[in-house]
Amino acid sequence: MAENNQNRRYPQNLQGVLQLAVEAGSAAEGPTPVEPMSEERKTWLREALAEVCKGPMDEVEQMKQCLAVLCKEGMSESEREGEEERDEEEDEDERESAFEMLSELCENLDNARDLMILGGLELCLSKYLCHVQSGLRWRAAQLIASCAQNMPQVQEHLLSMEALPKLLQLTDSDPHPTVRVKALYAVSCLVREQETGLQAFLSHDGFSVLMRGMQSDNEKVRTKSAFLLLNLLTSHPEQKDTVVSMGMVQQLVSVLRTPHSPFHEHVLGALCCLVEDCPHGLKDCMNPALGLEELLKQRARELQGKEESQEELDFCNRLRVMCFRGQQSDDNGMDR
Secondary structure (H helix, E strand, O other): OHHHHHHOOOOOOHHHHHHHHHHHHHOOOOOOOOOOOOHHHHHHHHHHHHHHHHOOOOHHHHHHHHHHHHHOOOOOHHHHOOOOHHHHHHHHHHHHHHHHHHHHHOOOHHHHHHHHHHOHHHHHHHHHOOOOOHHHHHHHHHHHHHHHOOOHHHHHHHHHOOHHHHHHHHHHHOOOHHHHHHHHHHHHHHHOOOHHHHHHHHHOOHHHHHHHHOOOOOHHHHHHHHHHHHHHHHHOHHHHHHHHHOOHHHHHHHHHOOOOOOOHHHHHHHHHHHHOOOHHHHHHHHOHHHOHHHHHHHHHHHHOOOHHHHHHHHHHHHHHHHHHOOOOOOOOOOOO
C-alpha cells in the first residue's frame, strides 16, 4: 500500500487538487493513514497551493506585456535580408493580438486610466495611428475609443495631445474603410457629452467631416456620421445656426435622394433638429427649389406599413408638419 502511494501520480492543476480533495473526503471514514507524507507529495502540494494562490496574471502586468510587444521596433533592412515574409506577418499578428487584448482589458475604466499612465495612449498616437498596416491603424483607433468612452480624465488627456485632429483626418481620408469607421467611433467618444472635445471638434471643422462622411460609399461610415450629427444637434442646439450656415440642409436633402438606406432615419432626424426652433433651417427646408415637400410625400408612401421603418416614418411626417403644415390636404391623412 505504501509502495502504491509512493508511485502515485499527482494532478498538476486546480482541477486535480479538487479531485484529490473529493477522494480524500470519500475515504474519511476509513482508517487514518499512518505512513508519512513522501517528499514527492510534499513538493507537489507546495507547488499546487502556490499555483492556486497566485491566480491569474495581474491585469496591469498583462498591459505591460502588450505594450512591450507594441514598443518593439521593426527589423532593419539588413536584419530583414534572408528573413521570410512569414516572419513579418507573424510580427503583425502579434501586435494585432496585443491591441485586441488591450481593448478588452480597457473596457474596465481603471485599466483605461492605468494604460494612460503607462504611456499606451501616446504610443497609439505617435506610432500606430499613422502605421503603414491598416490593421494596426484601426486597432489603435479602437483602443483609443475604448479608453475614452465615459472617462473624462482620459478624454482630457487625449485632447491635450491633439488626438482629435488626427482622428478626424483618418475619418475623412484614410483609404481603408475599417480605419475610417473606428476613427469616427473614437471621435464620437471624445466629443459626445464633452465640452472641451466639442470645441476642438468645431475648431477643426468636424461638421464638414460628418457631411462628407454621409456621402461616403461605405454604409457604416455614412451611418455613424449621420448618427453623430443627430446626437450633437440634439445635445447642442446652439450649434444649429452654425450647421445651417454651412449648407447642411441642402446636403442632407441630397443624401435623402440617394438609394434608400436605414441611415436615412438619422438624416431625417437631423433635419427635424435643424428645423425646430431654428428659423434659418426652416427657411432652407421650405425653399421650393429644394423639392423637399414632394420628396417627403414620396418617402412616406414608401415607408407606410413597414414596421421596421416606423421611426423613420415618424421623422418624415414630423418634418412635413413642421415645414408644410396645411399643405397636405391631398395626401389622405398620412400625417396622423
